Amino acid sequence: MKCYQLSGKMKIIQLIFFVLGFLIFSCADSQNTTYEWKKDITFLKDSLPVKHINLFNALTEEEFNNLIDELITKVDSLKDLDIIFELQKIISKIKDSHTSLNIGKYPIPEFYKFPFQSYWFNEGIIIINVIEQNKE
16 A cells, blocks of 8 residues: 655645635534635635646536536525535535635534434445434
8 A cells, every 4th residue: 555645735725725625614603604705615626726737637627617607696585504515525626635614623414314323234234323313
């Protein structure tokens, strides 16, 4: 197994995502204003192509910009968590395992959670645990 060290560019990309994540999630208790969301998303649109070493490998620049622009136009009608999910969809289309949006510390309301835990085995997805009230 090979171990890889991050290059200077990759460290910068990680720092950008850390800062962006901090900015996005620092106000977890209250809804961000649409202005703040648009500003953050525009920052991502402008800085990611400059800092990412190979952003347009699986996604063209035009596709990336269209997805971001479409999200910016929908921000007014979305809740914070919905915006985050939309950002995750866009980031996942880059198909780069080093580029991600981490929402681990963001409070996810109960209606976004499933009442079970699953795992993807070779045979397929298997439910391995359920909440107490659904054990039967």
